[in-house]
Amino acid sequence: MIKNNYVKTVYNSIEKKYPYEKEFLQAALEVLETLEPVVEKDSSIEKLGILERIVEPERMITFRVSWVDDNGKVHVNTGYRCQFNSAIGPYKGGLRFHPTVNASVIKFLGFEQTFKNSLTGLPMGGGKGGSDFDPKGKSDMEIMRFCQSFMTELYRHIGQFTDVPAGDIGVGKREVGYLYGQYKRLANEFTGVLTGKALEFGGSLGRTEATGYGLCYFTQKMLKTLKNTSFDGKRVIVSGSGNVAVYAAEKAQQLGATVVAMSDSSGYIYDENGIDLDLIKEIKEIKRERIKEYIEKYPKAEYNDDCSKIWTVKCDIALPCATQNELDENGAKSLVENGCIAVAEGANMPSTPQAIEVFLNSDIAYAPGKASNAGGVATSGLEMSQNSLRLSWTFEEVDKKLKDIMENIFDTVYRTSQKYSDGKNLVAGANIAGFEKVCEAMKIQGIAY
Numbered sequence: 001m002i003k004n005n006y007v008k009t010v011y012n013s014i015e016k017k018y019p020y021e022k023e024f025l026q027a028a029l030e031v032l033e034t035l036e037p038v039v040e041k042d043s044s045i046e047k048l049g050i051l052e053r054i055v056e057p058e059r060m061i062t063f064r065v066s067w068v069d070d071n072g073k074v075h076v077n078t079g080y081r082c083q084f085n086s087a088i089g090p091y092k093g094g095l096r097f098h099p100t101v102n103a104s105v106i107k108f109l110g111f112e113q114t115f116k117n118s119l120t121g122l123p124m125g126g127g128k129g130g131s132d133f134d135p136k137g138k139s140d141m142e143i144m145r146f147c148q149s150f151m152t153e154l155y156r157h158i159g160q161f162t163d164v165p166a167g168d169i170g171v172g173k174r175e176v177g178y179l180y181g182q183y184k185r186l187a188n189e190f191t192g193v194l195t196g197k198a199l200e201f202g203g204s205l206g207r208t209e210a211t212g213y214g215l216c217y218f219t220q221k222m223l224k225t226l227k228n229t230s231f232d233g234k235r236v237i238v239s240g241s242g243n244v245a246v247y248a249a250e251k252a253q254q255l256g257a258t259v260v261a262m263s264d265s266s267g268y269i270y271d272e273n274g275i276d277l278d279l280i281k282e283i284k285e286i287k288r289e290r291i292k293e294y295i296e297k298y299p300k301a302e303y304n305d306d307c308s309k310i311w312t313v314k315c316d317i318a319l320p321c322a323t324q325n326e327l328d329e330n331g332a333k334s335l336v337e338n339g340c341i342a343v344a345e346g347a348n349m350p351s352t353p354q355a356i357e358v359f360l361n362s363d364i365a366y367a368p369g370k371a372s373n374a375g376g377v378a379t380s381g382l383e384m385s386q387n388s389l390r391l392s393w394t395f396e397e398v399d400k401k402l403k404d405i406m407e408n409i410f411d412t413v414y415r416t417s418q419k420y421s422d423g424k425n426l427v428a429g430a431n432i433a434g435f436e437k438v439c440e441a442m443k444i445q446g447i448a449y
């Protein structure tokens, strides 16, 4: 509930202008609500129209992507790139290929990315892109033709100093490879225009693991600071079984936890003895099959075909790593009732506003995604540095930098939440800390955009 008049006016104006963009409005409301104390302290924010400018993307590009399937049939999808805010660096943020992608989803992700990138301490603005193309069930050649068509338009809007996309849902190493190949052909240059590249052409060691590992480094610091405990001996549930989920589960296991449940969009598996991650990687990364296959090798494990019920599994720590709004009020209540002590988001906006409310009113230590999943983009920033330097760092070097960055993010967020609230509300801490730097940069740069 917004009380400050200026903040209310800004929110009402986007609500009126973009009534159908529900994900974007949800993300904007969550941030604006927490910025009230900052706005009240600093009257120049209103005078300089910072909030009006920060909720409006600098540029939103929409384009047609036509491609031909293996049977010669022509298909048309919509491509997007939202260049949200470049106050502190070139636009940076992933590309998502999923049938649910639309302008609202891309805008919410670009908006969140602006604050997240600011929190990393690296010079990166916020952006996001993607398409409503569904990679599921497509052949490699179909994926390649789609990626080439997508990049044929996108290439004119991006560049190592303007906008550097990466992967997200449905966009992994394979897609980044095809996208990069087409960019290089069209631009006639070999630069670090995409991150998440394969090691053979400028990728960074540690980028694949970064979001999941980073999530656990952040959670580890949060557990120590707020709960005086660690992952060791804890029961963990991880939703999803994609890039973020797999490496979050891997690091949680390395830190001594037992991961007892994971999911995909069809259902979840529960294995009391601890999930066999090598099998999950084989099923999801290599065979690109359904997680249900897990029970063929482990018949004692259980499969439930309602993925949203994963939150009813008893656990100490929950890591939502699948998609937006996957954890609702009921899920949050189940976690609280079952004695969960920490929820840390690997996905972007996985908890609904009602679920967040439940967490903030409980004893759970709750880490919002824009802080706890920043390890992916932070390591993308490290990939950009290596590309510029024409160097590559070892896995250990990158992992050490990632750990430092995640611990710094926790410290910044925690300190800011202590300054503006009770030290437990890390949502406010993350939003305010991310906002402050972008806001100052916007003030210094004037009002040209």
Ligand code: NDP
Pocket (backbone or CB within 6 Å): 167, 168, 169, 170, 171, 211, 239, 240, 241, 242, 243, 244, 245, 263, 264, 265, 266, 307, 308, 321, 322, 323, 324, 326, 346, 347, 348, 349, 373, 374, 376, 377
């Ligand atoms: P992937 O495409 O690699 O994996 C997504 C996974 O989530 C798949 O296993 C998918 O299952 C599953 N899934 C989708 N919807 C649901 C659902 N409703 N319930 C349970 N599982 C579901 O994507 P990423 O791992 O890259 O991204 C996951 C989240 O993390 C997204 O929110 C993304 O924006 C965020 N993120 C990603 C970063 C990165 O570096 N990759 C960085 C920061 C944030 P299925 O196989 O059935 O589709």
